[in-house]
Amino acid sequence: MFEAVKNYFSEFKILKTVSKDFWLVNAIQFFDGLAYFAVIIVISLYLTDSVGFSDMEAGAWQGIFFLFITAFMFAVGSICDTLGVKKTFYIATALLGLSRIGLGIAPQIAAGGGLKYFVMAMLIVMALGTAMLVTNTNAALRHFTTPENRGTGFNVYYLIMNIGAAIAGFGVTDGFRAAFGPVNGNLMIFNFSFVMALICFFCAWLISKRHDDAAAAEKSGVTEKTPLQIFAEVWKESAFQKLVLFLVLTLGVRLVFTHQTMVMPKYYVRTLYNDFELGLVNSLNPIIIVVGLVLFIPIINKFNIVKLLVVGMTISALSLLFLAVPNSWIMAVPGITNLNQAYLYIIVAQIFVFAVGELIFSPRFVEYVASVAPKDKVAAYMGLSALPMFIARPINGFVSGMLISSYCYDGIRAKIDTGHIPYLQSPEWMWMIYFILAAISPIAILLWRNKVTSEATDDSDAGKKDEPAAEEAAH
Amino acid sequence: MKKYGPIVKDALILVAFSSIFAVVCNYGFKALKGQGVTTDPIVAAIIQNDIEQMKKLIEAESGRVNNPDEQGRTPLMWAAYANFKDTVAVSKNEEKRIEATKLLVEKNADPNLSDRDGWTALMWAAWSGFPKVAETLIASGADPEKADKRGYTALMLAAMRGNVAVARLLVEKGVRTTVKNADGKTAHDLAQEMAVKYPDRKKEYDEILSLVL
Numbered sequence: 001m002f003e004a005v006k007n008y009f010s011e012f013k014i015l016k017t018v019s020k021d022f023w024l025v026n027a028i029q030f031f032d033g034l035a036y037f038a039v040i041i042v043i044s045l046y047l048t049d050s051v052g053f054s055d056m057e058a059g060a061w062q063g064i065f066f067l068f069i070t071a072f073m074f075a076v077g078s079i080c081d082t083l084g085v086k087k088t089f090y091i092a093t094a095l096l097g098l099s100r101i102g103l104g105i106a107p108q109i110a111a112g113g114g115l116k117y118f119v120m121a122m123l124i125v126m127a128l129g130t131a132m133l134v135t136n137t138n139a140a141l142r143h144f145t146t147p148e149n150r151g152t153g154f155n156v157y158y159l160i161m162n163i164g165a166a167i168a169g170f171g172v173t174d175g176f177r178a179a180f181g182p183v184n185g186n187l188m189i190f191n192f193s194f195v196m197a198l199i200c201f202f203c204a205w206l207i208s209k210r211h212d213d214a215a216a217a218e219k220s221g222v223t224e225k226t227p228l229q230i231f232a233e234v235w236k237e238s239a240f241q242k243l244v245l246f247l248v249l250t251l252g253v254r255l256v257f258t259h260q261t262m263v264m265p266k267y268y269v270r271t272l273y274n275d276f277e278l279g280l281v282n283s284l285n286p287i288i289i290v291v292g293l294v295l296f297i298p299i300i301n302k303f304n305i306v307k308l309l310v311v312g313m314t315i316s317a318l319s320l321l322f323l324a325v326p327n328s329w330i331m332a333v334p335g336i337t338n339l340n341q342a343y344l345y346i347i348v349a350q351i352f353v354f355a356v357g358e359l360i361f362s363p364r365f366v367e368y369v370a371s372v373a374p375k376d377k378v379a380a381y382m383g384l385s386a387l388p389m390f391i392a393r394p395i396n397g398f399v400s401g402m403l404i405s406s407y408c409y410d411g412i413r414a415k416i417d418t419g420h421i422p423y424l425q426s427p428e429w430m431w432m433i434y435f436i437l438a439a440i441s442p443i444a445i446l447l448w449r450n451k452v453t454s455e456a457t458d459d460s461d462a463g464k465k466d467e468p469a470a471e472e473a474a475h
Numbered sequence: 476m477k478k479y480g481p482i483v484k485d486a487l488i489l490v491a492f493s494s495i496f497a498v499v500c501n502y503g504f505k506a507l508k509g510q511g512v513t514t515d516p517i518v519a520a521i522i523q524n525d526i527e528q529m530k531k532l533i534e535a536e537s538g539r540v541n542n543p544d545e546q547g548r549t550p551l552m553w554a555a556y557a558n559f560k561d562t563v564a565v566s567k568n569e570e571k572r573i574e575a576t577k578l579l580v581e582k583n584a585d586p587n588l589s590d591r592d593g594w595t596a597l598m599w600a601a602w603s604g605f606p607k608v609a610e611t612l613i614a615s616g617a618d619p620e621k622a623d624k625r626g627y628t629a630l631m632l633a634a635m636r637g638n639v640a641v642a643r644l645l646v647e648k649g650v651r652t653t654v655k656n657a658d659g660k661t662a663h664d665l666a667q668e669m670a671v672k673y674p675d676r677k678k679e680y681d682e683i684l685s686l687v688l
Contacts, residue, residue, distance in 0.1 A: 052519025064497045071493040111528045112516055181564065183523060273560040338672035391496075398500050409546060411556055414602045417635065418627050419658070420592045 005294055014149045015156065021207050022144040022153060026160050028089065028200045029137055033164025035100070035193035036130065038172040040261045041282050042186040045269065048410075049183050050107040051119050055266070055405035056398070062262050063397015065123045070390040072131030080136045085143060088136040089204030095129030097197030104190030133200075140207075159293070165286035173279025182274045231384055234377060243372050243381060246445070246452040247388040250365070253313045253441035254389060255396050256320065256354065259434060260285070262400040263408075267323075270408050271343050271416070271427055281347055288355035296359065305364050305371065306449065310442050312361025317438035319354035322346040323431035326423050327416070339417070403430045515542055517550045524571035526578070533582050540584040547590035551579045555600035555608050562604070569605045576608045586617035593623030601629035606640035619650045626656035634662035634687055635669050637679035642686055652687040662687045 015022070043065075047058035080088040102122040106115055137157075145153035172192060177185035234240045260282070268278045300308065323346055330342040366382070373381035407430035415421050423429055445452065517539060520529040533540060541549050548556075554575040557568045576596075580586065589595050597617040600609040609629070613619055622628050630650050633641035642662070646652065655661055660668075663684060670680035 048514070049522055052514055052516060052523070054514040057514075060497075060500070063500075064493075067493050067497060068490075071490060075490075107523070111520065111523075111525060112532075181567070270558075273558050275559050275561050275564055337674075338669075340673075394497055394500055398503075405545065411546070411548070411558070411599075413558060414556075414594075414599070414632075415592055417602075418592075418623070418632070419625060420623075 009294075011152050012156065014152050017146070018149060018153065019144055019208075022141070024203050024207050025085075025137060025140045025144060026157060028093075028133075028203045029157060030160050030164045031196045031199045031203070032093075032096070032133060033161050034168045034172055035096075035196035037165040037168035037282075038176075038189045038279070039100070039193050041169065041173045041265055041279060042177075042189055044262060044265050045182070046103070046186045046190070047119070048266075050186060051115055052111070053116065054401075055409065056401040057116075059262060059397045059399075059401020059404060060394070061120065061123060061397070063394035063400075065127050066258070066397070067390065067394040068124055068127035069131050069134075070386055070393065072128050073135055073386070074390075076128075076132050076135050077139075080132065080139055085136060085140045086204060086207050086209060088132055089140075089207070090201065092129050092132035092136060093197045093201040093204060095125055096133065097194050097201065099123070099126035099129060100190050100197060101194040104187050104194060107187060129197075159290060162286040162290045162293075166283040166290070169279040169281070169283030169286075170277070171279070173282065174277045175279075177275070177279070178277075182269070231387075234380055234384065237374075239372055239374060240381065240384070242452055243369065243385065244388065245448070246368070246372075247385060249444040249448060249452070250309075250313065250441045251388055251392050252437040252439070253317050253361075254365075255392060256316055256434070256438050257358075258393060258396050259400070262397060263404060263430075263434075266404055266410075267408050267427060268347065270410055270412055272340060272413070281351060284348070284351045285355045285358070288352065289359055292356070292359040300360055305368050306445070308360050308364045309368060310445055312357045312359075312364060313438075313442040313445065315357030316354050316361055317357075317435065317442060319350045319357060320431050320435040320438055322350040322353065324428050324435045326426075326428055403433065406430075515539070515544060515550065517542075518544065518553045521550060521553045521572075521575050524568070524575075526571065526574050529575055530578060533578065537582045540579055540582050541588060543588070543590070547592075549584065549588050549590075549596070551576065551584040551586060551588075551596040551612075552590060552594070552599050554579060555596040555603060555605055555612065557603045557605070565604045569607055572605060573607045573611060576611050580611065580615040586612045586615050587621065589621070589623070592625075595621055595629075597621070597629045598623060598627070598632055601633040601638060601641045601645070602636055604633075604636060604638040604641060606638075606644050609641050609644055613644075613648060619645055619648050620654070622654070622656070625658075626654075628654055628656075628662070630654075630687070631656060631660075631662045631665050634683050635665040637666075637669065637673065637676045637683065639679050639682045639686075642683050646686050 044058050044062055047053040047061060048055060053061065083091070099122045103119060103126070106118050106122070110118065141153055141157055142150065173189060176188040176192065179185065180188045264282075265278050268276050268281065325346075327339060327342050327346075330336060330346055331339070333342075333345070336342050336345055369382055369385045370378050407425065408427040412421065412427065416426070517529060517532050520526075520532060540551070543549055554572050557565060557572070559565045559568065586596050595617060597609055597612045597619060598621075600606075600612060619629055628650070630642060630645045630652065631654075632638075633645060652662055656665075666680050666683045666687065670677055670684070673680070
């Protein structure tokens, strides 16, 4: 074990050669990560408790928020390249700061329909800021590293992002909710995120101007294709069609990732209590991912991609079973005496098992996309691989809103306590529905294995956790 | 400017497509869902403990104070509900909720309406641990002995949740302690059962057991 840790960190020595700007970009990533992940944990509760959205509307607007992030990510890449790293960071952090302070203050000074429309507008501005920041961070890291230290550079970025996500949970989210109460605490998290945007703006100011000049020189004379042009070129290719089939087949299990932000926070506070430490349980996932990355990735990398994909997806899907079994079964487990313990037990078990599946599945997913793409079109395939999620995320937003309002509404715990909720009307049934959707993915991949793997061209890129992987993990 | 042209065009196409997609999804799911698509603004103001906003809304449309939501819950039931582990948080919330409750009953909110499962506002107050809200509701005519569809009364709910102050209030109001629910259990049985399940709250349950003997 000690060897694995030593080996993982020994490669970081190569980063002695990177410029201070590389670390400034990572600082931006860290501070924004604190803000982004804390906001994401509480956003569904904020929309219902502070803005007055119904569960249905809150789910829908979370879905729309993610839809716009993906849409903007398709569009802003070229804009970031043209503006340069520094200016793009200025604009992104300004947009994030403006939207976050708007979202934090608005419920205290406005109410009703006006507040709702303002919040909707601010969510779209925040989506644009997020898309610009993520795209620009990736571009900046590429720019501030050399081909020799790039892989390690992105590993550091991924590590810092997960550390930020972990602290955002137990530190930021739980800290503010404990200090100011669940409703006002959520507002304070938005205000905190505004401060983080200011710090990111300052970090951007410290980045050397010469890099932008160099980037502009690098770019001059290069005509890059837009995402829509790339799509028009590749959509007829059989490799791309097979990739789309693969992506659609894996949607069920990949949507489990979005449940973590869209469904879980409400599930936690409604089946347990409003002042539940939801940040702490959200920290468990990144902590497990970081530990797993350091200790197990070299072992996992020895296995075949498709096998790992199926195993990882199966584990991730199975994690939902913990939440789907009737709570009377959990109450029968020795040592569990009450319903609070039963819910805590299944929540922690689901997070742990899901994280193990994610650890195996997520990096392999990116490798798979890279392996089926023709060598000259890897970047295009990578970019377009977000398309099915682009469609599925908002739909999942609406679906999650519907399911929450029917099976996990505010006040359901009181009715569970008194035996009013049969299994088919319970939160456990909601998770069974999600489990069935998720379980389709590994089964479908096994059944269609020949179709989706016949185009796998080369595994030589396998094992690299590069920029799109980090992007996928971030959102 | 030339270099920004195609980018802006692509961005506009994507944003337009996303917006149309979101609008279509919204209409589709609204049609599927029907009731419960929006939260009553009065309920939203109660959840936010925004009494001023609540006053404004009730003044504007006092006829809506008894409007039920998807689960059959009225604004008065929402005012009587909270789910906190921390007892200090419960008390803090009650300070706001008592104002909301008084305002609603003043505007003719019916304290005896029940939700889909037969719970009244008083039952929600008993479960949530709001003794002052419960007192206001009883003073406004709430039936303290009403039972839900499974035979649970407000006293049983207070007893099983370890809410001593509400249980004491109900006993003082002369509520019968021998009533049984659909499972044949009295408030005493429920408190005894919960005392075993939640040993950390033994003190509260012991107090309740002495009240509902």
